[in-house]
Amino acid sequence: MTQPLIVALDQGTTSTRAIVFAADGTALADASRPLEQHYPQDGWVEHDAEEIFAASVAVLREAVERSGRSLSEIAAIGVTNQRETVVIWDKATGKPIHNAIVWQDRRTEPVCERLRQDGKEQRVTEVTGLLLDPYFSGTKIAWLLDTVPGAKAAAMAGDLLAGTMDTWVIWKLTGGRVHATDATNASRTLLYDLRGGDWSPEMAAMLDVPLGLMPKVRDCAGNYGHTDAAILGAEIPIRGVAGDQQSALMGQGCIRPGEMKATYGTGCFMLLNTGEAAPVSQARLLTTVAAQIGGRRTYALEGSIFIAGAAIQWLGEGLQISGGPQAAEALAAQANDDLGVVMVPAFTGLGAPWWDADARGAILGLTRDAGLPEIARAAFDACALQTRDLIEAMRSDAPTALEGVPELRIDGGMARSAWFSQRLSDLTGVAVGRATYQETTALGAALFAGVGAGVYRDVVEAAATRPTTEAFEPVMAEAPRALAYARWRAAVARVRTES
Numbered sequence: 001m002t003q004p005l006i007v008a009l010d011q012g013t014t015s016t017r018a019i020v021f022a023a024d025g026t027a028l029a030d031a032s033r034p035l036e037q038h039y040p041q042d043g044w045v046e047h048d049a050e051e052i053f054a055a056s057v058a059v060l061r062e063a064v065e066r067s068g069r070s071l072s073e074i075a076a077i078g079v080t081n082q083r084e085t086v087v088i089w090d091k092a093t094g095k096p097i098h099n100a101i102v103w104q105d106r107r108t109e110p111v112c113e114r115l116r117q118d119g120k121e122q123r124v125t126e127v128t129g130l131l132l133d134p135y136f137s138g139t140k141i142a143w144l145l146d147t148v149p150g151a152k153a154a155a156m157a158g159d160l161l162a163g164t165m166d167t168w169v170i171w172k173l174t175g176g177r178v179h180a181t182d183a184t185n186a187s188r189t190l191l192y193d194l195r196g197g198d199w200s201p202e203m204a205a206m207l208d209v210p211l212g213l214m215p216k217v218r219d220c221a222g223n224y225g226h227t228d229a230a231i232l233g234a235e236i237p238i239r240g241v242a243g244d245q246q247s248a249l250m251g252q253g254c255i256r257p258g259e260m261k262a263t264y265g266t267g268c269f270m271l272l273n274t275g276e277a278a279p280v281s282q283a284r285l286l287t288t289v290a291a292q293i294g295g296r297r298t299y300a301l302e303g304s305i306f307i308a309g310a311a312i313q314w315l316g317e318g319l320q321i322s323g324g325p326q327a328a329e330a331l332a333a334q335a336n337d338d339l340g341v342v343m344v345p346a347f348t349g350l351g352a353p354w355w356d357a358d359a360r361g362a363i364l365g366l367t368r369d370a371g372l373p374e375i376a377r378a379a380f381d382a383c384a385l386q387t388r389d390l391i392e393a394m395r396s397d398a399p400t401a402l403e404g405v406p407e408l409r410i411d412g413g414m415a416r417s418a419w420f421s422q423r424l425s426d427l428t429g430v431a432v433g434r435a436t437y438q439e440t441t442a443l444g445a446a447l448f449a450g451v452g453a454g455v456y457r458d459v460v461e462a463a464a465t466r467p468t469t470e471a472f473e474p475v476m477a478e479a480p481r482a483l484a485y486a487r488w489r490a491a492v493a494r495v496r497t498e499s
Contacts, residue, residue, distance in 0.1 A: 004075040006450050007063065007236075008442035009056055011081040011165045012244065013102065013266060016055040018063035019439060021446040023455050025465030027439065028069070031062035038099060043106040043348075046099035049087040052165060053172045060232060071234040077173075077227070078240030078449030080247035080441055081165040083188045086137040088144050088151065088162045088213070094176060097148045097160065100168075101140040104306075104348065108139035109357055120206060127203055129187065129194040129278065129287030131355055135304070137164060138190030142207045155210050162213040164188075166241050173238065175228035181215045182222070182241040183292035192217070194278055194287060197297060219292045220246070221452035221459075240449025244441050245269040246290055249300065250448060251440030252409040253466035255291075255459050260394070260406060262387060263441070264414035267351070268308035270390045271300040274398055283393035284353040293451065293459055301397055303352035303390030307361075309413050311345040311379040321372065328376050329419055335377035337480065340365040342491040343378035350496065353393040358497040365487070380420055384427040385488040391428055409433045409469060411440045418470075426476035427484055433469030440467065 003023040010017045017032035033055035038046040064071060084103035089096045101107070112132040115121065121132045130136055141162050145152045154160050163171065167181045186192040186199070191209060193200040197217070204211045218224065224238035242250065245263060249271050252261040257275035262268055271290065278287050278299040290300035315321045315328045323330075335341075342364045344350075349357040363375060391408070408430050414420050415434050425432040437443070447462040449455075456462040474481075 002073070004455055005067070005069055005073045006446040006453070006455065007060060007074055007077045008446040008449070009060060009077060009079045009169065010244070010439075010442040010445065011052060011056060011079070011169060013082045013085075013104070016052060016059055017442065018059035019442045019446070020063050020067040020069070021443065023450065025443060025467070027437070029063050029066035031059040031066060033059055041107070045102040045105045047085065047102055049089070049096045049100045049168055052100070053169055056169050056173070057231060071232065071236065074236050075455050076237045076239035076449040076453035078445035078447070079166050079169060079238065080242055080244050080445035081169070081185070083164060083185055083243035083245065084135055084137045084140070085165050086140045086162060087165075087168050088141065088160050089168070091159055091161050094172065097151055098144055100165070101144070103135060105140065106134045106348065106357065108134040108143050111139045111142065115206070124190065124203070125280065127193055127200055128190055130190055131284065131286070133355060133357070136188055136190045138203065138207045138209060141209050141213070145209065155213050158212055160213055161215070163215050166243075167215045170224050170238060170241070173227045173231060174225040175231070178225035179215045180218050180224055182220045183217055183289045183297060184220060184243040184246040185241070186217045187289040188243060194289070219294065219452070220448045221293050223452070237453060238449070239452030240445055240447070242291065242445060242448055245271055245302065246288070246300070247444035247448070248411060248441040249273065249290060249444065250459070250463065251442070251444030251466060252411065252435060253463040254409060255463045258406065259409070261409040261411070264308050264383065264410065264412035266308065266310045268305035268383060268387065270303045270305075270387060272394045272398060274299050274301055279397050281397045283396045284355055285390070285393050285397055286352070291459070301394050303393060305383070305386045305390070306348050306351040307345040308383045308386070310347065311343070311382055312414070314345070314347070315376055315379055319372065319375065321376065325413075325417070329380070329417055331373050332376040332380050333419060335373040336369070337377070339367060339370050339374050340487055341370050341374040341378045342487050343375065343382045344491050344495050345379065345382050346495055350492070353389060354492065354496060356496050359495045362491065362495045364491045364494060380423060381427060381484065383414060383420070384424045385485060387424060388428045388485060391430065407431045407433050409435065411435045411438050421472045425472040425474045427481060429474050429481055431474070432472040434472065435467045435469055437467035443467070
């Protein structure tokens with residue numbers, strides 16, 4: 001019997017992709033489009049929301065066509081997205097009032113600093129599980145309302161809608177009939193009550209954001225309407241939504257407390273499933289919704305590393321190491337560890353657990369004997385050592401969840417390298433499981449949609465389709481591991497503005 005199809009729409013920071021999956025998790029076809037980045041000022045990053053929607057339609061059509069299957073065989077579409085990127089649009093015309101502001105954007109740091117100085121951060125963390133940082137959507141929405149002429153009045157009149165990229169694409173795909181998001185994306189806005197499970201009037205008042213702008217909050221496996229037949233050629237159910245990192249958590253099968261994953265892309269995002277407990281982090285991690293199914297929420301601790309794969313990209317662009325990541329890796333493999341070169345790639349500040357927006361990158365420990373191999377090694381090691389920072393913070397915040405020796409499941413571009421996977425295991429001291437199929441973010445969206453469409457009985461059955469992993473165990477002795485970490489912590493202290 002032919003398996004039903006599930007199509008994942010993965011709307012990311014640098015591309016938009018669609019993948020057609022069979023119910024057993026096998027990828028049958030895919031299509032993608034690059035996404036142009038706009039940098040109107042230093043520290044500002046924007047996307048064209050209309051370009052994102054056009055690309056979404058194009059890749060959905062193309063992926064299904066490439067699969068050789070018909071639209072009638074698609075049980076559901078699942079959507080996953082770059083999370084904190086947000087847009088506001090006119091409800092009547094469907095036109096954005098401004099470019100989407102991307103999660104990497106830092107323009108609202110003055111607002112965050114003012115609120116911190118006013119003593120608001122502790123309460124923000126208690127309600128939302130987050131910190132006051134430009135990373136999150138709420139201050140971006142407030143900036144748009146305060147800056148675009150007439151926007152605040154139009155919002156108060158009920159003429160505007162806001163949302164992250166999942167909300168925007170769903171609204172457009174359904175012909176404006178569904179204005180909704182899921183709990184994972186909502187939990188990244190600074191406007192969501194993490195334990196109450198809905199928008200927070202208190203946080204909305206603090207940021208001066210009318211809640212009438214915001215979408216309905218639904219389950220990750222839920223009803224998000226049907227695509228307009230005029231757009232894709234048929235009415236196809238949309239039954240799953242999750243932010244990219246929570247989607248990858250599902251795609252990696254991390255549905256039980258203590259299971260954790262790290263995705264290595266431009267940055268690195270590491271999540272530890274904490275079950276129904278939503279710990280308040282004492283180590284400046286984020287508490288976030290891992291998933292919501294049937295109205296029940298599970299939670300995760302999250303650490304965000306701003307620069308991971310981007311450090312390897314910089315080796316090519318900044319140091320003119322040609323040949324791409326493979327050439328950089330080959331160079332790094334030749335390095336002399338004893339020279340003690342350390343790179344802190346704080347190109348856009350430091351993420352968790354430091355949250356130092358003004359820190360800047362540095363290469364420390366250079367001697368006459370050091371060269372490009374040592375700098376390349378230091379760039380790769382920085383990704384692993386930042387991961388150890390997060391593991392240590394998670395051990396502090398959730399010791400029972402990380403009892404014993406955990407396995408860190410990894411995916412993303414850097415995870416394609418066996419050399420880096422082994423180096424990661426060595427420098428963190430934990431076992432690493434590298435997914436044999438790397439598109440776990442898209443797979444997670446498909447699995448949520450499959451649950452929502454009844455293809456799977458529950459998330460346990462869905463998670464059983466996750467890809468197998470290749471295991472890497474630490475082989476480095478404890479003494480050099482401890483020395484590498486001590487050098488890293490000393491280097492971080494040198495670049496921090498708050499140290």
